[in-house]
Amino acid sequence: MFAGSLLLACAVVAVPALAGTLPDHEEFDAALQVPFRSTGVRPVTMHFSYPGATPGTPVAWEVTLLGHDGSALRTWQGHSTIGTGSTQAQVLWDGLDRNSKAVSAGYVTIRLRAIALDSATAARIGTGQPDQALTLAQQQAPELIEEQRYDVQVGNVAAPVMPHFQALHQHTSTSTSTSTLSPMSAVSAGSLPYTIYFGNLHSQTNHSDGGGVLSTCTGAQNPQSAPYGPADAYQYASNEGLDILMTSEHNHMYDGSTGTNTSASPTTAHNLYQSGLQAASTFNAAHTNFLAIYGMEWGVISNGGHLNIFNSPSLLEWEYNSSNQLIGDVFTAKSDYGSLYTLMKTNGWVGQFNHPASSGQFNAGGADLGYTADGDTVMALAEVLNSSAFSTNTTETETSRSSYEPAFNILLERGYHVAPSSDQDNHCANWGASYTNRTGVLIPNGTALSLSAFLDAVRARRVFATEDKTGQIVLTANSHVMGERFSNSGPLTLTVNYASSAGHTVQRVQVFEGVPGSNGTIATTSSTATTTITPANGDHFYYAKITQEDGKQLWSAPVWVTQGAGGGDTTPPTVSASESGSSGTITLSASASDNVGVTKVEFYVDNVLKATSTSSPYQASIDSTTLSNATHSLVAKAYDAAGNVGTSSAVSFSVSNSTGGDTTPPTVSATESGSSGTITLSASASDNVGVTKVEFYVDSALKATSTASPYQATLNSTTLSNGTHSLVAKAYDAAGNVGTSSTVSFSISNSGGTATELVKNNGFESGTTPWTQTSGVINNTSSEAAHTGSYKAWLDGYGSAHTDYVRQSITIPATATKATLDFFMHIDTAETTTSTAYDTLSVQVITSAGKYVTLATWSNLNAASGYVEHTVDLSAYIGQTIQINFYGVEDSSSQTSFVIDDVSVKSQ
Structure with a gap:
């Protein structure tokens, strides 16, 4: 030693x-x-x-x-x-x-x-x-x-010179008005237009393995055994001075066990999750200055890692009881992060990487912390520090704290757009009290604290992490605020802003720089609070870290910058793809060239990123057994330093793993019975070895899964529109072979009375009332024609990172038997891809509890001339007051315009 x-x-x-x-x-x-x-x-x-x-x-x-x-x-x-x-x-x-x-x-x-x-x-x-x-x-x-x-x-090290910074309004849950100022400073006309809300976005109650009594709590509790539940946690956190608390319950513990309880009731699990959502809604209704969030912590640490889902209305599960019933609402395969990200994107759910490790977790596409485009859309936060999960400290002096900053950096280098968070992962009944660390969320001044406002801020990555609840850090770049993605030419001035209501000072400033998608390492680009640089052409991210004189640290969200000098490189690389081999190790190859230089080539198999090569010859090897025996599609994407992307034509190839194992897919046929009320979906399936499950798809959407013969599922016909629909069944065996049935057509005819229109100003001709919109969405500009009249809602179309929405609150009568949303939409785009949804428009319902439910999504891939009529069933919300929300998200380049007109919701 x-x-x-x-x-x-x-x-x-x-x-x-x-x-x-x-x-x-x-x-x-x-x-x-x-x-x-x-x-x-x-x-x-x-x-x-x-x-x-x-x-x-x-x-x-x-x-x-x-x-x-x-x-x-x-x-x-x-x-x-x-x-x-x-x-x-x-x-x-x-x-x-x-x-x-x-x-x-x-x-x-x-x-x-x-x-x-x-x-x-x-x-x-x-x-x-x-x-x-x-x-x-x-x-x-x-x-x-x-x-x-x-x-x-x-020794003695000179402290950095900090710029003057007008402290942001700091909300507190114990204040009687959201206009109360923090002791740091009064808000001046020149300050940034945001209020900071401090939260703990990671904790448990007795709905899973938390809520333990402080005098006896030494670790995780047996699921549902502790005395304290979500309502107790929200009240405790509010009393502690927090503005936000998320109770993130382990999704696989709703069966009452840490393993699999084969006697568990799916109804009991469903009701427990719904009771948590209701507890948050009830608390929020009675405490307008506090935000209670109820959601789930999905995954298993030893089998891939934990992540939070902030706004799922349903319980996601992978466990079945002895009767082959899913102990939850929606099946998600254990440790399949790529598929989970896609499900989250489809539903508009938002997530956070919890205590991420630098290796062995969040594997997607064969890589730890693996990047997927869907994952980048939905995973907005990553923890950089937590206090001990089993702390019983109630004086905010916990000494055991773990850092995850290395994993945060890897995620950024992979290409994820994540902001840092700092939480407590409380399992004992001391929610937010173990240490002074918090996650700071920037919500626009004048906006009421709500789940929708919180999610909007998180989606915008206006979030910072701090070990000191009295401090704040905001990184700005030219005129942009942390979390933004923007294009720049010429000099870039990065300013690290700091304030403290407790009189703390800055001892150290670090500004880090990296290249998203490079899978490289970050570098310290500055140790001063104000730095002017001219980045090299291409994509960059920058974030700041401050260390106070007492050693406590704060991390800003990054800014993501696409640097390009005026008249610079706008020519994308040319690229072609090829594949060799049908079993064992197969080789993916690409030939790529560019007028300046190729920086990397990505290989996508069946639209999933499988590998990246950064030098010629551009090649990658993958294990053929990770693919099914079938025909697959390979696409290569080549990037240059200016951010231009060239996409190859799709190349088809076959995989045939002949190891003496089962390569025969099941045979399956499908039938449907009923045209109203409860309808039945059935399948007859057989296999040379054995069928493991059958999935039922209606109009290409997965509706149900059956794991035992007779393969059947029931469906509420009012969730489908009146008319003709298609049913397809897919049967799986243990070797991963898949058999698909022929398409079966069936009709739905739900009777109803006289239709009543629920949307006001549905053609936008009377201006914005009673719609709520982001600035300028409702307009009569001639650049995009209305479907009828002069006005319409034009979302996005800027050619830069942008989010638009237009919303209206309606009440669907409890006496209705059916409710249908109908609207016309025109999509035009400058995107050239035929495979990637860079820009999206989602039709969502925002419930009275503030939950976002995505009902349908379109993208730049759906662009077409003229307006197209769309219908969405809203019968699940009969008797409720909801908001119809059109939500458009555009990436940092190549505009896509989503133009909405003649919106109708009719109940009957």
Whole structure:
């Protein structure tokens, strides 16, 4: 062991075993606590948590002092033993390097690496001896190593000069009016037009494994066993001074277990989730200055990672009971993040990556933290720091905190547009009270706090993370605010703005720069609060990090900049694709050229990103067994530094894995009975080995899944419009072969009385009343013609990152038997792709509880001349007051215009 004072290290005689697969939050975790400043010996405290470990499990650890250039100046090594779920270790640093010389003034990094030597880990790396464990794990299983870093100040370092910043209005849930100002400053006419709302967007109650009594809470609770539920959590957080609390319940625990309860009732699970939504709605109605959010934490840490979904009205599940009933509302395959992202995009759901690891999690397209276009649309936040999930601290002084900043950086480099968040993951009944960290959300001044306003801000990435609830950080770039995506030419001025209501000051500023989609590394581009640079042509992101004089940190959301000099490169690369092989390892190849230079080539198989190549020859290899035995489509996309994209023609290829296994797809036929009320969908399916499930698709939309013969499902006919529909059944076997039935046509005829129009000013000819819109949507400009009359609603069409909406509140009578939305829409676009939905228009319902439900989505791929009539069934909302919301989202280039007219909702 190197020189230093080791306060806790225990010898290990044997390697204890683990008892089966561990439930969520019983895995190994490490945290690091170091004073940012010190005039004497500095303690370095390591917190190790492993609730699922057998007592006596050893932990091997290494603390390294890294210099200004990243070189190792000094190292301490040791090992500790897990007692009842956790332990600590500590070394004392006297300010000297390994040669007993004083480390020069500046900022240095303390790095902790640790591994828990349970039986599975020992078997994986070949030893249970702590003195060899980290070296062997680094070679054979680096994903098993927990790493934490923290920068500290050595000696006297001049603080940066900060620009004058008029502090933003800071809301507080305990105030009697949303106009109450924070003590930081009065808001002047020149300040940014936003109010900051501080929240904790990650916590649990007794709807899953949280809500534990503080005096006895030492870890995750047995699902539904603790005394405190969502309403208790919202009241506690409000009393604590938070503005927002999300109770994010584990989606797979609604069966009352951490595994699979084969006796569970789907109705019980459904009702529990709905009761949580109602608890949030009821609390919000009685507390207009506080936002209660109820949602789910989807996934399993050891099988891919956790993410939050903020606004799903339904419970997503993958577990079935012994009667082959899904213990939830919507089936989602466990650990299939790519499909989940697509489902979320289809429904307008918004998500957050929870405590992301740098490897081994969120695999999509064969890559950890893998990028998908759908994932980029829906995953808006990623945690950079949490306080301990099992803290019982109620004085905001918790010392065990974990950083996820490395994973945040990887997500940005993958191409995700995520803003940072900082939460508490409370499992005990101290929601928001364990530490001073918060997630800050910027909502426009004058906008009431609501779920829709929160989601709008999150979708815009106007969010920052802070360890200090009295501080605020806002990054601006020229005239743009953090979270924005914009094009720029010439100089770019980045300004890091800071304010504190508690009198804290800034000791350190760091501005980081990276290239989205490069899969590279970020670099520090500045250590000053105001920086003017001229970026190289192409795409960039920038975000800021502040360290206060007390060591607490704040992270801004990034800005995403497409830099291009006037008259610069506008020529996209040319690219062609090819594929070789039909089994084993197959090779994807591309030939690409550009007038300046190709920066990368992406390979898409069946519209899913599979690989990226950054140098010629552009090639990638994939395992054919990850694809089904069938014909597939390959498309290559080539990028240049200016952000131009060339897309190849689609190339068809076949996969035929002949390993002696099952390659025969099931045979399946479909039938339907009934034309009103409850209709029945049926299928007859057989296979040479066995059918595992049958899916029923109505008008190409998945409506139901059956896992046992007779393969049947029932459907409420009022969810379909009167007229002719198509039914297709798909049968699956255990080998992944899929058989598809012929299309069956059937008719729906739901009787109803006289139709009543519920939409006012449905042709927009009377101006904006009673519509709510983003600026300028309702207009009579001649550039886009109305369907009838002179006025229409024109959403997007700017050719830059932009979001528009137009909404109207209606009440569907409880006496109605059917309600139908009808409207005309014209879509024109400058996008040239034939495969990627860059710009989208969603028709949504916003419920009285503030939940967004996406009913249908169109994109630039649906562009056509003239208006097209569309109908959407609203019968599910009979008896409710809802908002009809047309929601358009446009990316940073190539305009798409969505023009809406003659909107009608008729009930009968």
